Structures are given as structure tokens and as C-alpha cells.
Amino acid sequence: MPRLLFALLATAVLATGCTSTSYDLMETSSVKRMRFKDNDPQDFGKNNPGRHEIHGIDLSKWNDENIDWQTVRKSGIAFVFIKATEGKDRVDPSFEHHWHNAAAAGIPHAPYHFYYFCSPPEEQADWFIANVPKQSVKLPPVLDVEWNHASPTCKLKPDAATVRDVMKRFMDRIEAYYGKRxxxxTSVDFHRDNLIGAFNDYHFWLRSVAAHPGEIYADRRWAFWQYTSTGVVPGIKGETDINVFAGTTRNWNSWVAAVSK
Known part of the structure; x- marks a missing residue:
């Protein structure tokens, strides 16, 4: 089923003329202006995030919990990625709060796990499973892989083959349990060091805050683009990460319906 869902999105996108490196369907879009304010706006040129129809946010303990979710939804936020776990023994203290309120607001949401390279992938997958109930997961879960230079406990940087191996073991365990791929x-440097040419049958959510992903991620098709960490979203105090989905509203609605079964 997960492979069919991937094919569903990819086929829909290809049928409407996407590029070889993204699911960007907005070549003829009339949406040109940025939808949300940004405290540190970047010039993305003609391929700016405002051309995309579907916007979302991602949240963790670093975001204020006093969110006006109805205002967030009315502002145009269509999805939320929420940090759930990290490593083999940490739960984000705001996870349950954000998770419950996103569900109550009727905004599609997905949990993510921050990978810790000093713990076995099986232990991390089991920890995620223990803290994210299967029945509550509608959108596919997310594996967040990046170099954590500020970690006080883990300075390990495995070689690329090891990175891909532990990622696959973690993701296989998660997919088997939740039934969703x-x-x-990932980030620019981590992708460059480990992921070029790998995992082409997975959806990617890419961080790229200074240029369009197509300019800096070699031959990588993407489904989600995190374009700022200094965004301003009505209903949320402080700066917020903002993302876009690569396809149209129609693609989004079809994909959400398919993966939520």
C-alpha cells in the first residue's frame, strides 16, 4: 500500500508537468505573493514559496503552547508536523499538547522523530512506537535526520553507508507498525554527505531557507519544503517554521485521503 500511495502522488504530479527534481506544479500559478510574513525574508526569485497553494508548519517544545488553533487554520495552514520523540528515551514535552490541539482544530498532522546516532535504530523505533499511538497517526510519520553539531552527548558522525543502513532499519520498523511509508x-549538509541518490521511493521534506530546493539538492524530488524558521503565522506567538507542499490543492486532498486510510 505505501508504494501505491507514493505512486499515486508521483503520477498525479508528473501528469501535470513537474520538473525532474521536485513535485512543483506551480509553473502557471497565479499565486505570486508570499502568503505569510517573515521576520528574515529571503529572495527566492520566481520560484518563491508563495507560488504554492498548500502551506504548513512544524512545532516542538520551542514553540509557545498558547496557540489559537482556529486562527492558525483560518490563516491558511493546512498541515502540521509535530516533534514526538528523540533518540531512545526522550519525548518532546509539548508533543501531547500540540498533537491534541491540532487534532481538535481538524488540521492534518504527522509526528516526527529526531534521530540520535548514538542509539540503535530498533530501540529508537520502539520508543517512537511506545509514545505515538497507531490509531492517532493519519499522515505518514517523519524521520528527521540531520547533523546535530550542538549535541552535548553524541558527536558521532557515521559514514554514509552506515547512515543509510540505520535509517532503513528505523523506517522499516515504523512502516511495518503504522502501515505508512x-x-x-533532512538538511542541505546531511543530504550532501549521505543521501544523494538514496531512498528515491520515499517522500522528502527538505530544509532550504536561502534558495529553492531544486538549486541545492542534487537530483532530489521533494514533497515538502521548509523555507523559513522565522515565519509569522497568525495565532502563534513568536517565529515559526513554515513549509509548503509541492503539489496543488487537488493533489494535496487526494494524497491526504489516500494516506489517512
């Missing part, structure tokens, strides 16, 4: 979130 995970999304991979």
Missing part, C-alpha cells in the same frame, strides 16, 4: 526530513 515514512517521510524523510
Amino acid at each position: 515514512p517521510i524523510i526530513y
Whole structure:
């Protein structure tokens, strides 16, 4: 089923003329202006995030919990990625709060796990499973892989082959339990060091805050683009990560309906 869902989105996108490196369907879009304010706006040129129809946010303990969710939804936020776990023994203290309120607001949401390279992938997958109930997961779970230079406890940087191996073991365990193929979130340097040419049958959520992903991620098709960490979203105090989905509203609605079964 997960492979069929991937094919569903990819086929829909290809049928409407996407590029070889993204699911960007907005070549003829009339949406040109940025939808949300940004405290540190970047010039993305003609391929700016405002051309995309579907916007979302991601949340963790670093975001204020006093969110006006109805205002967030009315502002145009269509999805939320919420940090659930990290490593083999940490739960984000705001996870349950954000998770419950996103569900109550009727905004599609997905949990993500921050990978810790000093713990076995099986232990991390089991920890995620123990803290994220299967019945509550509608959108695919996310594996967040990036170099954590600020970690006080884990300075390990495995070689690329090891990175891909532990990722696959983690994702296979998660997919077997939830019945949904995970999304991979990553950053520019981590992708360059480990992921070029790998996991092409997975959806990618890419961080790219200075340029369009197509300019800096070699030959990588993407489904989600995190374009800022300094965004301003009505209903949320402080700065917020903002993302876009690569396809149209129609693609989004079809994909959400398919993966939520």
C-alpha cells in the first residue's frame, strides 16, 4: 500500500508537468505573493514559496503552547508536523499538547522523530512506537535526520553507508507498525554527505531557507519544503517554521485521503 500511495502522488504530479527534481506544479500559478510574513525574508526569485497553494508548519517544545488553533487554520495552514520523540528515551514535552490541539482544530498532522546516532535504530523505533499511538497517526510519520553539531552527548558522525543502513532499519520498523511509508526530513549538509541518490521511493521534506530546493539538492524530488524558521503565522506567538507542499490543492486532498486510510 505505501508504494501505491507514493505512486499515486508521483503520477498525479508528473501528469501535470513537474520538473525532474521536485513535485512543483506551480509553473502557471497565479499565486505570486508570499502568503505569510517573515521576520528574515529571503529572495527566492520566481520560484518563491508563495507560488504554492498548500502551506504548513512544524512545532516542538520551542514553540509557545498558547496557540489559537482556529486562527492558525483560518490563516491558511493546512498541515502540521509535530516533534514526538528523540533518540531512545526522550519525548518532546509539548508533543501531547500540540498533537491534541491540532487534532481538535481538524488540521492534518504527522509526528516526527529526531534521530540520535548514538542509539540503535530498533530501540529508537520502539520508543517512537511506545509514545505515538497507531490509531492517532493519519499522515505518514517523519524521520528527521540531520547533523546535530550542538549535541552535548553524541558527536558521532557515521559514514554514509552506515547512515543509510540505520535509517532503513528505523523506517522499516515504523512502516511495518503504522502501515505508512515514512517521510524523510533532512538538511542541505546531511543530504550532501549521505543521501544523494538514496531512498528515491520515499517522500522528502527538505530544509532550504536561502534558495529553492531544486538549486541545492542534487537530483532530489521533494514533497515538502521548509523555507523559513522565522515565519509569522497568525495565532502563534513568536517565529515559526513554515513549509509548503509541492503539489496543488487537488493533489494535496487526494494524497491526504489516500494516506489517512
